[in-house]
Amino acid sequence: xxxxxxxxxxxxxxxxxxxxxxxxxxxxxxxxxxxxxxxxxxxxxxxxxxxxxxxxxxxxxxxxxxxxxxxxxxxxxxxxxxxxxxxxxxxxxxxxxxxxxxxxxxxxxxxxxxxxxxxxxxxxxxxxxxxxxxxxxxxxxxxxxxxxxxxxxxxxxxxxxxxxxxxxxxxxxxxxxxxxxxxxxxxxxxxxxxxxxxxxxxxxxxxxxxxxxxxxxxxxxxxxxxxxxxxxxxxxxxxxxxxxxxxxxxxxxxxxxxxxxxxxxxxxxxxxxxxxxxxxxxxxxxxxxxxxxxxxxxxxxxxxxxxxxxxxxxxxxxxxxxxxxxxxxxxxxxxxxxxxxxxxxxxxxxxxxxxxxxxxxxxxxxxxxxxxxxxxxxxxxxxxxxxxxxxxxxxxxxxxxxxxxxxxxxxxxxxxxxxxxxxxxxxxxxxxxxxxxxxxxxxxxxxxxxxxxxxxxxxxxxxxxxxxxxxxxxxxxxxxxxxxxxxxxxxxxxxxxxxxxxxxxxxxxxxxxxxxxxxxxxxxxxxxxxxxxxxxxxxxxxxxxxxxxxxxxxxxxxxxxxxxxxxxxxxxxxxxxxxxxxxxxxxxxxxxxxxxxxxxxxxxxxxxxxxxxxxxxxxxxxxxxxxxxxxxxxxxxxxxxxxxxxxxxxxxxxxxxxxxxxxxxxxxxxxxxxxxxxxxxxxxxxxxxxxxxxxxxxxxxxxxxxxxxxxxxxxxxxxxxxxxxxxxxxxxxxxxxxxxxxxxxxxxxxxxxxxxxxxxxxxxxxxxxxxxxxxxxxxxxxxxxxxxxxx
Amino acid sequence: xxxxxxxxxxxxxxxxxxxxxxxxxxxxxxxxxxxxxxxxxxxxxxxxxxxxxxxxxxxxxxxxxxxxxxxxxxxxxxxxxxxxxxxxxxxxxxxxxxxxxxxxxxxxxxxxxxxxxxxxxxxxxxxxxxxxxxxxxxxxxxxxxxxxxxxxxxxxxxxxxxxxxxxxxxxxxxxxxx
Ligand code: FES
Ligand code: FES
Numbered sequence: 001x002x003x004x005x006x007x008x009x010x011x012x013x014x015x016x017x018x019x020x021x022x023x024x025x026x027x028x029x030x031x032x033x034x035x036x037x038x039x040x041x042x043x044x045x046x047x048x049x050x051x052x053x054x055x056x057x058x059x060x061x062x063x064x065x066x067x068x069x070x071x072x073x074x075x076x077x078x079x080x081x082x083x084x085x086x087x088x089x090x091x092x093x094x095x096x097x098x099x100x101x102x103x104x105x106x107x108x109x110x111x112x113x114x115x116x117x118x119x120x121x122x123x124x125x126x127x128x129x130x131x132x133x134x135x136x137x138x139x140x141x142x143x144x145x146x147x148x149x150x151x152x153x154x155x156x157x158x159x160x161x162x163x164x165x166x167x168x169x170x171x172x173x174x175x176x177x178x179x180x181x182x183x184x185x186x187x188x189x190x191x192x193x194x195x196x197x198x199x200x201x202x203x204x205x206x207x208x209x210x211x212x213x214x215x216x217x218x219x220x221x222x223x224x225x226x227x228x229x230x231x232x233x234x235x236x237x238x239x240x241x242x243x244x245x246x247x248x249x250x251x252x253x254x255x256x257x258x259x260x261x262x263x264x265x266x267x268x269x270x271x272x273x274x275x276x277x278x279x280x281x282x283x284x285x286x287x288x289x290x291x292x293x294x295x296x297x298x299x300x301x302x303x304x305x306x307x308x309x310x311x312x313x314x315x316x317x318x319x320x321x322x323x324x325x326x327x328x329x330x331x332x333x334x335x336x337x338x339x340x341x342x343x344x345x346x347x348x349x350x351x352x353x354x355x356x357x358x359x360x361x362x363x364x365x366x367x368x369x370x371x372x373x374x375x376x377x378x379x380x381x382x383x384x385x386x387x388x389x390x391x392x393x394x395x396x397x398x399x400x401x402x403x404x405x406x407x408x409x410x411x412x413x414x415x416x417x418x419x420x421x422x423x424x425x426x427x428x429x430x431x432x433x434x435x436x437x438x439x440x441x442x443x444x445x446x447x448x449x450x451x452x453x454x455x456x457x458x459x460x461x462x463x464x465x466x467x468x469x470x471x472x473x474x475x476x477x478x479x480x481x482x483x484x485x486x487x488x489x490x491x492x493x494x495x496x497x498x499x500x501x502x503x504x505x506x507x508x509x510x511x512x513x514x515x516x517x518x519x520x521x522x523x524x525x526x527x528x529x530x531x532x533x534x535x536x537x538x539x540x541x542x543x544x545x546x547x548x549x550x551x552x553x554x555x556x557x558x559x560x561x562x563x564x565x566x567x568x569x570x571x572x573x574x575x576x577x578x579x580x581x582x583x584x585x586x587x588x589x590x591x592x593x594x595x596x597x598x599x600x601x602x603x604x605x606x607x608x609x610x611x612x613x614x615x616x617x618x619x620x621x622x623x624x625x626x627x628x629x630x631x632x633x634x635x636x637x638x639x640x641x642x643x644x645x646x647x648x649x650x651x652x653x654x655x656x657x658x659x660x661x662x663x664x665x666x667x668x669x670x671x672x673x674x675x676x677x678x679x680x681x682x683x684x685x686x687x688x689x690x691x692x693x694x695x696x697x698x699x700x701x702x703x704x705x706x707x708x709x710x711x712x713x714x715x716x717x718x719x720x721x722x723x724x725x726x727x728x729x730x731x732x733x734x735x736x737x738x739x740x741x742x743x744x745x746x747x748x749x750x751x752x753x754x755x756x757x758x759x760x761x762x763x764x765x766x767x768x769x770x771x772x773x774x775x776x777x778x779x780x781x782x783x784x785x786x787x788x789x790x791x
Numbered sequence: 792x793x794x795x796x797x798x799x800x801x802x803x804x805x806x807x808x809x810x811x812x813x814x815x816x817x818x819x820x821x822x823x824x825x826x827x828x829x830x831x832x833x834x835x836x837x838x839x840x841x842x843x844x845x846x847x848x849x850x851x852x853x854x855x856x857x858x859x860x861x862x863x864x865x866x867x868x869x870x871x872x873x874x875x876x877x878x879x880x881x882x883x884x885x886x887x888x889x890x891x892x893x894x895x896x897x898x899x900x901x902x903x904x905x906x907x908x909x910x911x912x913x914x915x916x917x918x919x920x921x922x923x924x925x926x927x928x929x930x931x932x933x934x935x936x937x938x939x940x941x942x943x944x945x946x947x948x949x950x951x952x953x954x955x956x957x958x959x960x961x962x963x964x965x966x967x968x969x
Contacts, residue, residue, distance in 0.1 A: 020897050027905025028893040030840020030880030034906065037839035127823070204844045204852055204906040204940050255842070255906030256940045288845045510903030510941055683900050686943030714849035714938070722934040722944040751943075 011591045012526050014519035015742075018679035019529065021515035023508070032253040035208035035225040036285045043210065043281040044073055046271055047129035049119040049136050050293065051111035054147065054366040054707025055160070055328075056140035058109050058118065065135040066121060071128040074278055075136070076120045078106040081273040086239045088264060090330035092480030095337050098170035098362075100330035101161045105270035111140070112160060112328030113368050114708050115293025120270050122282055145366050147707045149302055149325045152363045160328050160364040169330055170337045170362040174344055176419040177355030182317035186308035190391040195776045196380050198300040199699035201373050202719055205255020206286040207295065209268050211275035219246045222272060225254040227507055228262045228547045233539040234483045235264060235333065236272055251537035257509045258374040258691070260295050262549055264332040267294065292712030297701050298373035299777075300325050301343060301380050307388040308355075313396045315407045317355035318348045320384070324362050327369030333482050336370050337362045342377025342469065345420040347385050349467035350429050350645065351407045356419035366707045374691055376550075378468060378753035383777065386464040386757040390764065400463050400761070401442065404647075405433055408465065422469075425638075427645040428733045429465055432669040435731050436463065440649045440667050453769060458656055459664075460766025463649045464757035470551035470672070470746025471642035471737070473635075487635035488557045489543030490564040492521065494572060494628040496614040498592060498607025499531045502564070505545020506557030507537045511748060512680040513553045517561045519676055520742070524565035525572075526589035527606070543631060551644075551746020554676055556636055559740040564632035571627045575609050578621055638739035644746065646670035646733075648689070648754040650726075654766040656788055659781030661697055661763060663726040670750050671733040674743035681747050682730050688751020689728055694720035696756035700778050809873040813838070814882025822869040829853045831869035832879060840880035840909050844938065851937035852906060854913040855879050861917035880909035889916050891957060895950040903941035911937050915951045924959050927952060 026032060063075045087102035106117055119136055123129035144158035151157055152167040160167050183189060210223040220242050224232055229249035237244040254261065267284055275282040286294065301324045308317040322343050326336035337360075344358035393403040408429035409416050416424045436442075442461070449459040477484040491503040502521050508514045514534040522529040536542060545560070546552060569589060576594040577584040586597050593602040594609065612619060613626035620626065636642075649667040654660075668685055675681050698718035702710045711717045736743025756777050763779050772787035785791035806821040813836060820835050827846070832838045832855065844852035846865045853865040856878035883889045889912050895901070902908045911934070918925060918933040925933065930948050939947065 020900060024897055024900065024902055024905065025893075027902055027908055028896055028912070029884040030838075030909045032840070032905050034839075034842075036842075037833070039837075127825070202940060203904075204850060204938060205842065205904070206844075254904060255844075256904045258940070288847070510905060512900070512903075679900050683903065683942060683946060686945055687903060687941045688943075690943035691940070713847065714845040715847055719938055719940070721936075721938060722931040722948065725931075725944050727945055728943065 012522055012528065014523040014529055015674070015676050016678070017519065018677055019515070019519065021512045021680070022518065023514050027253070034205055034253045034255055035210060035223050036205055038210050038223055038283065040210060040212060040281040043283055044122045044124065044278065045126040045129050046120055046122050046274055046282050046284040047126060047133055048117035048267055049133045049138065051114055051116045051118050053111055053140050053142060054114040054145045055143040056111050057143060058107065058111060059139040059141050061119060062137040063119060066132040069128065069132045069135060071124040072121060072132045074122040074274060075132065076106070076274060076277065078104055078108040080277070081105040081270055082108060084240060084276060085269060085273050088239060088332045090332040090335050092335050092477065092482055094480035095170055095335065095341070098330065098335070098337055099164060100169060101163065103266070103329050103332065105266050105273055113366050115368060117267050117270065117294070120274055122274050122278060145707045147365055147367065147703055147705060149323050149363055152325060152365050160366060167364045168361060169326060169364055172341060172344065172360040174356065174358045174420055177317065179317045179319050179355045179357040182355040183308045183319065186316055187311035188309040188392060188395055189306055190388050190395060191306035192387060192391065192775050193302065193304045194384055194387070196299045196301045197700035197778055198297045198370065199695050200292065200295055200297045200701055201258045201260035202717070203256030203258065203260060206288060206291045207261060207265060207268065208285040209271050210281055210283045211272040212281035213275040213279060215279045218242065219248070220272065220276070221248045221250065223250050223252065224268070226251050226261045227257045227509060227549055229507065229537055229539050230505065230544050230547060231262065231333070231484055239269065240272060240276060248540040251507055254509050259372045259376065259549060263296050263334065263371050265294065288714055289712055292701070292717065293368060293709055296331060296369050296371040296373060298339065298370055299380065300370055301340070303343070303380065303384050305347070305384050305388060307392055309392050309396065313392065313398050313403050313406055315351050315353040317353060320344060320347050320358040322358065322360045325365045326362055327367050328364055329369055331369045331371035333484065334372055334477065338372055339370065339377045343380045345422060346377060346381035346467060349381070349418055349422065350409065350465040352409045354419050367703060374688065375749040375752035378466065378749060379692060379695060379756045382464055382466045382754045383757035383760050387760055387764070390761045394768070401433060401437055404465055405430070408433065422641070422643065423639055424643050425737055425739070426735050427467065427643060428671045428735050429645055431733045432645065432647045432671060433465070435669040435733060436647045436649050436667060439669065439729055439731050445651055458654045458766045458769070460652050460654060460762035460764070461649070462758045462760065462762025462765055463647060464754040464761060465647045466645065466750070466754040468551065468644045468746070468750050468753050469641045470644055471555035471636055472550045472552060473640045475640040476550065485544060485546040487633050488545035488560040489631065489633040490560045491543055491629065491631045492564045492568045494568065494606065494610050496610050498605060498610045499533065500525060500527060502532060502534045502561065503542045504534060504536055504557060504561060505543050505547055506553045507547045509548065511553065511684055512677060513548060513557065515680065516554055516558060516676045520558050520561045521565045524562050525569050527592045531592065543633070551748045554744045555642055555740065555746055556634065558676060558744050559742045560632065560634040562742050563634055564630055567630040567632055571630060572606055572609055575613055575620070575624070575626045576604060578624060579609065579612065580604060636739065642673065642737045642739065642745040644672045644750060646750055646754070648758045650758045650762050652759065652762045652766065654763060654784060656770070659784035661779060661784065663693060663724065666726050666728045666755070668728065668751065669731045669733060670747065671735050672747035672750065673734060673736040673745035675732060675734060676744055684747050685730055685751045686728050688749060689755045690720050690725050692752040692755025693725065693759060695778060696759035697778055807870050809869055811872060812876040814878055814885070820869065824868065824870055826869045827865050828867040828869050828872050829864035832864060838879045838881055842906055842909060844906070849938070851910040851914060854910040856913060861913050880912060883912070883916070891954050892916065892950065895954050896947070899946045899950045901942060901946035901950040907937060907939040911939065911947055918951070919955055919958060924955055
C-alpha cells in the first residue's frame with residue numbers, strides 16, 4: 001500500500017503515464033452529445049431581441065404582432081420573468097464596499113449595453129422565433145453612454161446606475177513595506193503605463209441550454225453547457241424557488257468553456273423561467289454574433305506601474321495602479337472584480353522584494369460584463385511585472401535571464417509569503433529558469449538574432465516568469481458568501497462484475513478530467529483502467545462539489561478520487577480477508593486480483609469478492625455487511641491555494657515594414673507538482689499558450705464611441721488559427737504539494753498566464769534597435785508601425 | 792405592417808423536397824428554402840456530428856464532404872445540395888475511411904472538447920487526398936480555416952503528418968490503399 005506514486009514499472013501504475021483519453025473516441029466519431037445537439041419531446045426554441053443601444057430607457061414594447069404569429073408560444077418581457085425570478089446581485093462580502101445593481105433575466109425599464117437581451121420569444125422553431133423578433137418594436141429613449149475608463153471616472157459625468165453617486169464598483173488598496181522609502185533610495189526606477197484590450201472566450205460551441213420544467217412533478221431539469229452544474233442547481237433553485245432536490249442540472253459534452261460558461265447569463269436564467277411559464281422544454285443556443293455581445297469579456301485593464309532597483313539590479317519595490325472597466329453590472333455569482341484583485345496580488349509574485357503598493361479601481365461602463373476567463377488576472381500581472389523587469393535589465397545592462405536569476409525567490413527559500421499576502425509552499429523558479437535557458441538554446445538564439453539584425457531582419461526573444469493560483473480553498477469564493485464549493489465528492493462502487501464505477505463532482509470540458517480520474521482510481525485500487533468507468537456532470541447522480549474551474553480538477557478532484565479509492569480498497573480487502581481467513585494488511589490488490597501483500601501471489605479476483613458480496617452474502621460470516629460503495633469528500637486544507645510556477649520563452653520576428661509579428665517558436669518550463677498524465681498536461685499547456693498568443697497579437701473586442709461592438713463576428717474578431725501559431729517546446733519541473741497525497745496542482749491556466757507577456761517582451765526586444773517600445777496588448781501591426789513612427 | 796406576419800409565415804411554411812445520398816443512403820428531406828445544409832443535417836437528419844460554430848464559413852466546424860469534396864455545410868443551402876452525395880463524420884467513421892486519422896488523433900490527444908474535430912478530420916482527409924506528403928507548413932496552411940480553441944493545433948498537425956507518412960508508406964509498399 002505504500003508503493004510510491006511515481007513508480008511506473010509496477011502493474012496498474014497509471015499516475016505519471018501518458019495514456020489517451022477513453023472518452024475522446026466518441027468525439028472523434030462524431031458521437032459527442034453537446035447541449036446544442038439535444039432535442040426533447042415537445043421542445044420549443046427561444047430567441048432574444050437585443051438592444052441596439054448601449055444605454056437607453058425602454059419606453060414601450062410592441063409585441064402584439066409577434067404574439068399573433070403562428071408557431072409562437074410566448075413573448076416574454078422583463079416584467080413577465082421578474083414575477084417568478086428573484087433578482088441577483090454580483091457582489092461578494094470579502095470585497096469590502098463593492099456595489100452592483102440587482103439584475104433580472106430581462107430588463108424592466110432600461111438597457112445598459114448594446115446587445116443586452118430585452119424580449120424573449122418562444123416558438124416551435126428557432127426560425128419562427130427569429131421571425132417573430134422582427135415583428136417586435138421597442139421604443140427607446142437614449143441615455144448618455146459611458147464607454148471608456150476616463151469618461152466613467154469623470155466627476156459629474158453620466159451615471160450608469162441611477163441609484164449611485166459614481167461609476168465605481170470596487171476599490172482596493174495594498175501597501176506593505178516602505179514603498180516611498182525604497183523609491184527614494186533606488187538607483188534605478190522604471191515606469192510604464194500598459195493597456196490590455198478586452199477579449200473574449202470564443203468557445204467553438206456557443207452557450208447552449210435546454211430547460212425542462214415539469215409542473216406535474218415540480219421538477220426542473222436543465223441541460224446546460226457549463227463547467228459548474230452544482231452552482232447552477234443552487235442558483236436555479238434559489239432564484240426560482242424550487243427545492244434544490246427538485247432541480248437537476250446536467251452538463252454533458254461541452255464545446256469549450258475556459259471559465260466563460262460558469263457565469264450566470266441573463267438569457268440562461270430567462271430560458272429557465274420561460275420553461276417554467278410554459279411547462280415545456282425550451283432550448284436556446286447563442287449564435288456567434290450573440291456570443292460576442294453577451295458572453296463575458298475579459299481583461300480591459302489600464303495599469304500604471306513602476307519598479308525601483310538598486311545599482312546592481314536588485315528589485316526593491318513596486319508601485320502599481322490598476323484601473324479596470326467591467327460592464328454595467330458585476331457578474332453573478334463570482335463577480336467582475338476577481339480579475340483586478342488577482343492582478344494587484346500577483347504582480348511581482350516570482351520575486352523576493354518586500355515593498356509593494358497597489359491600488360485597484362473597478363469601474364462600470366456600458367458594455368457587456370467582464371468576468372473570469374482562463375488565467376484571470378495572471379496575463380496582466382505577468383506582463384506588467386515582466387516588462388518592467390526587462391526594462392530594468394536593459395537600463396542596467398543585464399541580460400533578461402541574469403536579472404531574473406538574481407531576483408526570483410530562491411528554490412531553497414520556501415515557504416514564503418508574498419508582500420500581497422499569498423503564501424507559497426514551494427516553487428522552482430531557479431530550476432525553471434535554468435531549464436528554459438537550455439531548451440531555448442538561448443545563446444544560440446541571441447547569436448542568430450545578432451547576425452540577422454545586420455541583414456535587416458528583426459528577431460525578438462522574450463521570456464516571462466509566472467506564478468499561477470490553483471487548487472483554491474474556500475478563501476476564494478466561500479468566504480465571500482458565494483455558495484461555490486471548494487470541496488469535491490466521489491462515490492465509488494465495486495460493481496457486481498468487479499469493475500469500478502466512479503461518480504465524481506469534477507467535470508469534463510475536454511481537458512481529460514474523466515481520464516485522469518480513471519487513472520488515479522485504477523492506480524490506487526490496482527485494476528486495469530478500462531475497468532473503471534467515470535461519470536461526471538449530473539447533479540442528480542454525482543455528489544455535490546466545486547466541479548472544474550481555477551485549475552482545481554486534478555489537484556482537488558484527483559485527491560478526492562485517490563482518498564475514495566483507498567477507502568474502497570480497504571473495504572474490499574476487509575471482505576477478502578474474511579473470505580481468505582487472513583489479515584487485511586496481509587493482502588493487496590494487483591490487476592484486479594487480491595494478492596498476498598508480500599509474495600504478490602494471486603489469491604482471489606476482486607470480481608469474485610463482488611459476486612459473493614452481492615449474490616452470496618449468506619456465505620460470509622454472520623454480521624458482515626460488505627460496503628462495496630464508498631462516498632468520500634475532500635476539501636483542501638493547509639495552504640489556501642497551491643501555487644504553481646514556470647517560465648515561458650518565445651522567439652519571433654517583426655516585419656518593420658508591415659508591423660506584422662511572426663511567431664517562430666514558443667517554450668515553456670512548468671511546475672504543476674505531480675503530473676498525472678504528461679500528454680494531457682502538455683496539451684493543456686499548448687492550448688493555454690495559444691489562447692495567450694491570441695490575446696497578445698490578435699484578439700480584441702473593439703467598440704465604437706457609442707458603445708457598439710464593431711467586430712462581433714468570427715470574420716472580424718481575429719482568433720489564433722493554425723497558420724500563425726508556432727510549435728511549442730515543453731519541459732517540466734515537478735514540485736508536488738505536500739498538502740495532499742497525490743501532490744498534484746493545476747495546470748490549465750499556466751499557458752495563458754505568461755504567453756502574452758513573453759510576446760510583449762520579445763516584440764520590444766525586436767524593436768530595441770529602433771528605440772521603439774510597445775506597452776499595449778494586443779500588439780497589432782498598427783501599434784508596431786506607430787511605435788516605429790511609420791504610421 | 793399587418794400582412795407581414797403572414798407573409799413571413801407563408802415563406803417559412805413553404806418547404807421543398809430535396810433528395811440526397813447521405814452517408815451512402817438515399818434520403819428525402821423537407822426543407823425550407825432558407826435552411827442551410829448544416830441545419831438540414833443536424834435538425835432534420837439528426838446527424839449532429841457536424842457542428843456549427845459561426846455559420847459564416849470562418850470556423851470549419853461544419854465541414855462535410857459534398858460529392859467527395861470538403862465543403863462548409865453552413866454556406867450551402869439545403870436546396871442547393873439536391874441530388875448530391877453527402878458524407879458526414881458519422882458516415883466516414885462507419886466506413887472506416889478515416890480510421891487511421893481518428894486513431895492518430897486519439898493517440899496524440901489532438902482534441903479536447905471535440906467540437907472542432909469532425910471538421911478537422913474532414914479537412915485532413917481532403918488535404919491528404921490532394922497532397923500525399925504535405926509539409927508541416929502545408930498542413931497548417933490547409934487547416935487555416937479550421938478554428939480550434941482548445942488544442943493549440945500542434946497535436947493536430949502532428950497527427951495529420953504521421954498519418955500522411957503512414958499512408959505514403961503503405962502506398963509505396965504496394966499495399967494498394969485508395
Ligand atoms: S459553421 Fe460553417 S464554417 Fe463555421
Ligand atoms: S478541441 Fe475544442 S475546439 Fe478543438
